[in-house]
Amino acid sequence: MTQLDNRATEVVAVAGRQPRKPPVRRGRNKGRMGLIMVAPAVLHIGLWTAIPVLATLALSFTDYDIFDLPAWIGIENYVEIFSDPVFRQATWNTLVYTFWTVPASMAIAMIIAVALNQNLKLRTWFRTAFFLPQVTATVAIAMVWLWIYNPQQGLLNAALSIVGIPGQAWLADPAWSLPAVILVGAWQGIGIKMLIYIAALQNVDESLYEAASVDGASTIRKFFAITVPMLKPATFFVLIISIIGAFQVFDQIYVLTDGGPANATTMMTYEVYRSAFQNFEMGMASAQSVVLFVLLLAMTLIGRRVTKGDDE
Amino acid sequence: MSIRKARTRRLARGASFGLAAVMALGLVSCASDPGDAGVSSELSGEITMLTPIYEGSAGQQLLEEELLPQFYAQYPDITVSVDYTNFARLNEKLTTGVVSGLVPDVMMMGVGWVEAFAERGVLANLTDGGLSVQSLEDTMTPQIVDAGIWDDDVYGIPIMLDARFGVARMDLLREAGYNAPPQTWDELVEMAEALTVRGTDGSLKRTGFDMLTIEPRQMFETALFSAGGDLFTEDNTAPAFNSKAGVTALTQIVDLFHTSDVEDIGFSAPNATVNPLINGRAAMAIAHNNVWTQTELANPDILPDLEPFLIPGDDPSMFVGGTIATVSASSKRPAAAQALAEFLASPGPALAANQQRGNVPALTELLDSDYAQDNRLVQFAMENLEVAKREGGPGKWLGLRGEVAPAIQEAILQNKTPKVALNDLAEVFQKKLDR
Numbered sequence: 001m002t003q004l005d006n007r008a009t010e011v012v013a014v015a016g017r018q019p020r021k022p023p024v025r026r027g028r029n030k031g032r033m034g035l036i037m038v039a040p041a042v043l044h045i046g047l048w049t050a051i052p053v054l055a056t057l058a059l060s061f062t063d064y065d066i067f068d069l070p071a072w073i074g075i076e077n078y079v080e081i082f083s084d085p086v087f088r089q090a091t092w093n094t095l096v097y098t099f100w101t102v103p104a105s106m107a108i109a110m111i112i113a114v115a116l117n118q119n120l121k122l123r124t125w126f127r128t129a130f131f132l133p134q135v136t137a138t139v140a141i142a143m144v145w146l147w148i149y150n151p152q153q154g155l156l157n158a159a160l161s162i163v164g165i166p167g168q169a170w171l172a173d174p175a176w177s178l179p180a181v182i183l184v185g186a187w188q189g190i191g192i193k194m195l196i197y198i199a200a201l202q203n204v205d206e207s208l209y210e211a212a213s214v215d216g217a218s219t220i221r222k223f224f225a226i227t228v229p230m231l232k233p234a235t236f237f238v239l240i241i242s243i244i245g246a247f248q249v250f251d252q253i254y255v256l257t258d259g260g261p262a263n264a265t266t267m268m269t270y271e272v273y274r275s276a277f278q279n280f281e282m283g284m285a286s287a288q289s290v291v292l293f294v295l296l297l298a299m300t301l302i303g304r305r306v307t308k309g310d311d312e
Numbered sequence: 313m314s315i316r317k318a319r320t321r322r323l324a325r326g327a328s329f330g331l332a333a334v335m336a337l338g339l340v341s342c343a344s345d346p347g348d349a350g351v352s353s354e355l356s357g358e359i360t361m362l363t364p365i366y367e368g369s370a371g372q373q374l375l376e377e378e379l380l381p382q383f384y385a386q387y388p389d390i391t392v393s394v395d396y397t398n399f400a401r402l403n404e405k406l407t408t409g410v411v412s413g414l415v416p417d418v419m420m421m422g423v424g425w426v427e428a429f430a431e432r433g434v435l436a437n438l439t440d441g442g443l444s445v446q447s448l449e450d451t452m453t454p455q456i457v458d459a460g461i462w463d464d465d466v467y468g469i470p471i472m473l474d475a476r477f478g479v480a481r482m483d484l485l486r487e488a489g490y491n492a493p494p495q496t497w498d499e500l501v502e503m504a505e506a507l508t509v510r511g512t513d514g515s516l517k518r519t520g521f522d523m524l525t526i527e528p529r530q531m532f533e534t535a536l537f538s539a540g541g542d543l544f545t546e547d548n549t550a551p552a553f554n555s556k557a558g559v560t561a562l563t564q565i566v567d568l569f570h571t572s573d574v575e576d577i578g579f580s581a582p583n584a585t586v587n588p589l590i591n592g593r594a595a596m597a598i599a600h601n602n603v604w605t606q607t608e609l610a611n612p613d614i615l616p617d618l619e620p621f622l623i624p625g626d627d628p629s630m631f632v633g634g635t636i637a638t639v640s641a642s643s644k645r646p647a648a649a650q651a652l653a654e655f656l657a658s659p660g661p662a663l664a665a666n667q668q669r670g671n672v673p674a675l676t677e678l679l680d681s682d683y684a685q686d687n688r689l690v691q692f693a694m695e696n697l698e699v700a701k702r703e704g705g706p707g708k709w710l711g712l713r714g715e716v717a718p719a720i721q722e723a724i725l726q727n728k729t730p731k732v733a734l735n736d737l738a739e740v741f742q743k744k745l746d747r
């Protein structure tokens with residue numbers, strides 16, 4: 001109360017020394033200052049996000065081969081995309097890739113995170129080891145997997161031959177090439193998901209586990225009744241970034257299979273790349289990017305609905 | 313007028329001004345013609361070069377430690393900045409260069425590429441710089457000179473050719489009772505079957521005829537040309553590979569995989585570290601002429617046993633590609649750029665580059681060099697230039713070529729019959745050609 005009285009006295013004293021400004025003008029200055037403060041962010045988003053997005057949208061309605069000026073062709077690119085069996089195959093492959101890599105690597109990452117959240121010896125070493133694929137260049141990783149999958153000198157066929165299982169042409173056989181790519185994707189994605197889960201686990205109140213222990217709950221019961229629900233906001237976040245990451249898979253396709261054999265491993269992003277940089281069809285590549293964006297938006301909304309968002 | 317309305321109007325005015333400023337900036341940058349400002353005819357300054365040859369440490373060493381110092385000795389005021397790539401990634405480098413307006417001054421291109429870039433005004437007309445078709449044809453193999461010509465003018469200077477044809481391991485053929493490579497397709501099938509070796513578990517130990525170590529598009533084109541087919545009609549307005557000859561060629565290839573069982577999918581790949589001919593995993597193959605140079609390094613003892621042959625068919629032919637030096641139309645230093653292109657295509661540098669890559673020199677005077685005389689596959693390519701056919705043709709070839717390999721793989725994997733695969737591919741080609 002005394003503090004409030006003092007502040008009121010100061011305000012009165014200041015008011016007595018300076019001429020009073022009209023409140024509207026002060027508000028206007030404040031608004032101007034606010035605009036100045038947000039201007040860099042608005043400029044940044046406008047220049048590097050909004051303009052490219054709008055340009056992509058505009059180019060998607062054109063025939064643009066980089067050499068000549070874009071020519072307006074309406075929705076022709078979209079009609080072609082939906083009647084193109086290769087893009088349909090790429091969309092299906094992307095969905096299959098996402099279906100297998102996202103839930104599988106999320107489940108594995110959560111289990112590893114819980115294990116590495118215990119007081120284990122060499123815990124830091126294990127965490128680093130699991131995170132290492134995330135910070136290693138995909139191209140380098142893909143080169144290692146190329147050797148692992150090599151039908152003649154590869155590690156995988158050598159290991160299988162020890163137990164009498166015949167080897168496969170993992171990346172050349174369309175029946176195996178997509179699963180082979182999925183395995184690499186799932187393996188590589190575990191690290192970042194594990195890290196997010198470990199961070200989230202640090203915030204779970206220990207007293208919940210202590211109370212559950214007093215009530216005689218088993219470890220598995222505690223995992224499903226406490227850990228999994230408490231990790232829900234993190235799970236939503238991991239799900240969204242994993243779906244986006246899976247839909248944007250490119251490097252490993254580029255190095256491992258080039259989309260082959262016979263388009264068996266081509267993905268939506270790879271088709272965008274092929275249209276733009278191999279076929280010189282920038283308009284088509286833009287339309288494919290828009291389709292990819294819409295699909296991603298839909299997946300994100302579905303993900304939000306499934307996990308009921310992170311608002312709770 | 314309310315304060316809110318006035319503020320909204322001010323904001324709108326500010327936004328309009330900002331947008332106008334951005335658009336004006338864009339228009340100014342679009343309006344300025346990069347080809348006009350500051351173009352120098354002097355043989356000086358810094359120029360850039362994009363090259364898919366001289367790749368790897370050996371190639372880089374050759375260019376930077378041997379060739380460029382010679383160039384600098386002739387042109388001391390020119391400096392060259394080199395961007396290395398390979399043919400697989402050259403397209404994207406050129407695309408980003410064209411889109412960003414940063415086209416390298418000198419670009420090495422493959423056969424079939426010059427048409428696309430010359431037609432769109434990306435390449436400089438070298439005839440204006442003093443080169444003529446006649447002067448090139450007087451000194452170079454005509455079959456490759458043609459690949460640098462557009463609209464009767466010179467847009468590219470050939471440096472090397474590379475051919476694909478059949479190569480047999482005669483030591484393995486003799487073991488199986490054959491004294492010469494096949495002369496007919498039936499002979500090829502019979503020999504390939506006889507030379508194929510499988511283990512007791514059915515696993516392939518040696519293929520009688522390898523078709524997987526070269527890129528599927530080039531493998532098919534080699535077979536197509538030998539069957540008497542062509543990629544396009546004479547006026548380059550329609551695909552022609554789905555003709556009877558094309559379907560026959562692809563059917564024969566598919567049959568070698570699935571009826572004769574001479575090779576399994578995945579047995580080799582275009583990026584194979586060691587060519588199967590070199591380590592005896594293949595008795596015959598459709599191969600690139602540089603398998604000779606690879607053998608010299610890896611297993612020189614078998615060099616006398618490498619015997620080239622034309623893939624048999626109605627019109628036995630060989631596929632030929634090459635590397636051509638071009639100059640950007642937007643180069644600020646066209647004279648310096650053309651000087652570099654001409655230098656790299658001149659006898660000394662061209663011979664060194666061909667030796668490094670194991671290719672066939674474009675300059676006819678180099679065909680008498682020790683390198684060419686000692687290389688059986690280079691000699692064979694030179695002897696058969698009369699029956700060489702190249703890919704490309706229409707200006708849109710670069711946007712089409714990437715579609716070929718998946719279609720060929722569809723047929724080889726029996727997802728489609730050869731006829732359906734080629735007809736589907738032809739439909740895609742026609743749609744793009746008509747655009």
